[in-house]
Amino acid sequence: MSEAAFEEVSALSSIYCGEGEFRLLQRSAQDGLMVQINRTVEGVDVRLLFHLHLRYPSCPPAISVSSTVLSRTQCQDVRQKLLNQAAALPPEPMVHQLVECLQCVVTENFTGGEEEEGREREEEEEDWTAALSLDHIRSRNRYISLLERWSQQLQLSGRLLLGQSILVILQGARSNIKEFCRLLRTVKVDVDSSGKKCKERMMKVLAESPTSSFSGHEYGSQKIQGFLVRNYESLAELTAAFQEINMTGLYQQIRPSLSD
Template sequence: MSELALEEVSAIAAIFCGKDECEVLEVSETEGISFRIQTHVEGPLGTDVLLKLLFHLPISYPASLPNISVNSEQLTRTQCVGVRERLLEEAKRHFSQPMVHELILWIQQNLKHAVEHAGATSVCCAGRSTLSTGAAEDDGIWTILLHLDHMRAKGKYVKTVEKWCTDLKLTGRLMFMGKMILLLLQGDRRSIKTWIQAERSAKRK
């Protein structure tokens, strides 16, 4: 794991030291580092937007770009996708350098422009379950972040996740953060949609 990545995350945690501002989710020698940043940013029409940014730094970072998910209850899914795309564009300008703090500062200053660039300036309230997509609808590969309301049987659900990931050829990661449960999925667009449909059907049973 890159020492630069560890030092950068440590510095970010010191900067965003308020309640729930920064939470390190995973530090792994094989998978890299995952952490979440929550920051209040001025949004469209002067609204206050609580922006939730999930960063995954692979072990090759900063020689490779971070994976980023964007979520906010004050933004639509399309707007979140647009913001993520702008962040990835900005990340390319800092390639091979520690960049996460720069990306956070950039979105704090440019959220309104990023939302407008996404083609929608209206602000709405999202539902209880949130979905962050990592690709436009006509892309072949999707990355989504699912917020699970609850989990009745952890062991059984983990086995179900492993089986569905294998059957659908998806990469999946369950993240437990106190009472919050997140599921990160990446793979073919059709397989992602099949997963969502299967999970909804399972909830009805």
């Protein structure tokens, strides 16, 4: 078991020091560490079980989720989102970051009304197109590698357009696009001006809509293929990039939001 894992568990016991918040359930030379962390988010109690294998943090932890409020299906949904998050993170101690992510997952998915949830569930299965803007990309190789990995994991196609404005065009299931955006906001994808790892707090969704709403004459039924990176140096080149994927209607919609 790595020293980093032991140090992390010690830190977790200090962070989650309230009554019943933290328990070290197992410490084994053969099976690794197992910790339990109990949290209450928006009135929803959640019990998280993290199994830190011997190779952790080189490999993500196994995660179990239970709750007296959430259904089994909802617990499985929380677990899957945390596993997605863990898979997207670099091989560093990550349990605290995953517990912090729980707040976002529960708030976004399980605190609305049943009617609203039902409507959103239908929308999430619909093919969707979204345009995002990023604030900066300093650690280019790391950042782009993560975006490419997430698009593949979430079965999304699109483009990363690098120029005066940094744009990400995504196409796929709305639920997967939402997950992509959540990862952007919660994973340390880049570095700030001082070289410290940072999250994409300044990401903006410029436009999103069912893909069918862009089905003008120039779009037809064609869909974006793959996830590719394109550099542009002028407005004409940016316009051409949208024409290449038959998304001039989307471009006209977001043009007022872009840097001049």
